[in-house]
Amino acid sequence: MTFKKLFKGFGLAGITILLFLSCVKKTGRDITNKNDGGVVGLAHFYNAYFPVGVAVEPHSLEGGPAALIKREYNTISPENVMKMGNIHPEKDRFYWQDTDQLVRFARENDMKLRGHALVWHQQHGDWIFTGDDQNEVDKEELFARMKTHIDSVMHRYKDDIYAWDVVNEAVSDKPGEVYRPSEWLEIGGKEFLVKAFQYAREADPEAKLFYNDYDAIFPHKRDKIIELIKYLQENDAPIDGIGIQAHWTVFGPSEEILRETLDKYAALGLEIQITELDVSIHKKEHQARERNEEDSDEFTEQLQKQQKEMYAMIFKVFREYKDVITNVTFWGVSDKDSWLNYFPVEGRKDYPLLFDANLKPKEAYRIVSDF
Ligand code: GLA
Numbered sequence: 001m002t003f004k005k006l007f008k009g010f011g012l013a014g015i016t017i018l019l020f021l022s023c024v025k026k027t028g029r030d031i032t033n034k035n036d037g038g039v040v041g042l043a044h045f046y047n048a049y050f051p052v053g054v055a056v057e058p059h060s061l062e063g064g065p066a067a068l069i070k071r072e073y074n075t076i077s078p079e080n081v082m083k084m085g086n087i088h089p090e091k092d093r094f095y096w097q098d099t100d101q102l103v104r105f106a107r108e109n110d111m112k113l114r115g116h117a118l119v120w121h122q123q124h125g126d127w128i129f130t131g132d133d134q135n136e137v138d139k140e141e142l143f144a145r146m147k148t149h150i151d152s153v154m155h156r157y158k159d160d161i162y163a164w165d166v167v168n169e170a171v172s173d174k175p176g177e178v179y180r181p182s183e184w185l186e187i188g189g190k191e192f193l194v195k196a197f198q199y200a201r202e203a204d205p206e207a208k209l210f211y212n213d214y215d216a217i218f219p220h221k222r223d224k225i226i227e228l229i230k231y232l233q234e235n236d237a238p239i240d241g242i243g244i245q246a247h248w249t250v251f252g253p254s255e256e257i258l259r260e261t262l263d264k265y266a267a268l269g270l271e272i273q274i275t276e277l278d279v280s281i282h283k284k285e286h287q288a289r290e291r292n293e294e295d296s297d298e299f300t301e302q303l304q305k306q307q308k309e310m311y312a313m314i315f316k317v318f319r320e321y322k323d324v325i326t327n328v329t330f331w332g333v334s335d336k337d338s339w340l341n342y343f344p345v346e347g348r349k350d351y352p353l354l355f356d357a358n359l360k361p362k363e364a365y366r367i368v369s370d371f
Contacts (some may be wrong), residue, residue, distance in 0.1 A: 041072035042045055042354075049322040051112060053329035055079040055276065057337075058098050061105045064359050065333045070109050074337055076328050076368070077114040077275070079339075084124040088149055091127045096156065103160045110195050114275070114329065115161040117168035117212060118150050119196045121182035130311045142187045156201035163327070165212040165243055165275065166200045171224045173286065178224045190231065197237035208326075212243030212275055215254050217261040229268055242268075243275035247331065248314070249284050250306035258317050266324040274318065276331040278338060278352035279310050279364075285344040288316045297349040304363060307351070311364040319371065334359050 053075030340350035
């Protein structure tokens with residue numbers, strides 16, 4: 001039979017269905033580009049659950065990484081460009097270009113943006129704590145500068161950023177110490193937390209306001225985060241949600257702790273976003289250190305299996321908690337660029353994401369997308 005006759009008998013619709021089925025068969029789920037075919041990746045599969053996002057740098061918005069981002073995600077977070085040191089490097093100077101680029105990309109591709117992060121003890125310009133006389137600023141001046149920062153950044157991106165990490169990592173890792181020692185705390189007292197949320201609400205009443213932290217699911221840190229949130233709530237700080245960073249590993253968390261944590265945070269009346277998800281193959285360490293003989297770059301079959309199981313478990317739980325989880329964001333586009341290749345051990349490879357260094361979906365991707 002000639003193609004013409006076949007086409008006449010079968011019709012365009014039939015051929016389209018065949019093409020679609022062959023694509024689905026090859027990959028488990030169809031991941032053709034939404035811009036070309038109307039069918040998407042992770043964000044599409046999780047349509048009925050929550051938006052799925054990724055942290056990006058301006059260089060990820062071109063070529064292969066950009067195509068991957070467009071295909072898979074419907075929200076983006078700035079990995080670095082909105083941190084105070086980048087966007088507001090001096091008291092009277094802002095640097096908008098990089099964030100503007102992210103905003104354009106999000107607009108063009110119909111994506112939402114999370115803002116990250118307004119107040120943090122790292123990656124801020126030193127100007128924030130140093131007065132014009134070179135002495136440390138007092139509380140009143142610190143709050144005035146914080147307000148200018150929050151107002152300026154939030155106003156500029158009012159139409160584009162729907163959720164903000166207002167305060168990042170203000171809880172201490174030390175036993176018995178609730179609030180992290182920092183210049184924010186030293187000069188402003190814990191009132192700086194309340195002010196940050198109040199200024200943010202005034203700057204953009206529509207935006208969702210989050211407190212964001214790491215190790216947020218482990219009891220030693222979780223109880224302190226709950227204490228901080230209650231302090232905010234009792235002091236009229238308008239907080240909408242908690243950001244669980246989720247820099248996890250193939251060794252943990254357990255399903256039990258994850259569920260218990262989601263229940264506890266939801267009980268505070270907050271929505272939950274998973275803001276910085278990755279699953280390292282190495283044991284968790286918080287301090288940078290030199291590489292030693294025991295450090296391996298190998299992504300063994302055993303580790304691949306553990307990573308798959310960890311991703312399967314956490315997404316199963318996330319799906320069950322879809323009423324309280326309002327975003328899940330991966331921290332990086334692919335294993336090639338992950339921050340975990342540089343921290344805590346510079347140059348030791350890690351493989352924490354769903355896409356390998358060649359941007360190909362890993363087995364863990366199949367597990368997460370094919371449920
Ligand atoms: C923390 C911050 C992020 C980022 C990571 C490391 O989780 O919130 O902005 O700096 O560390 O990449």
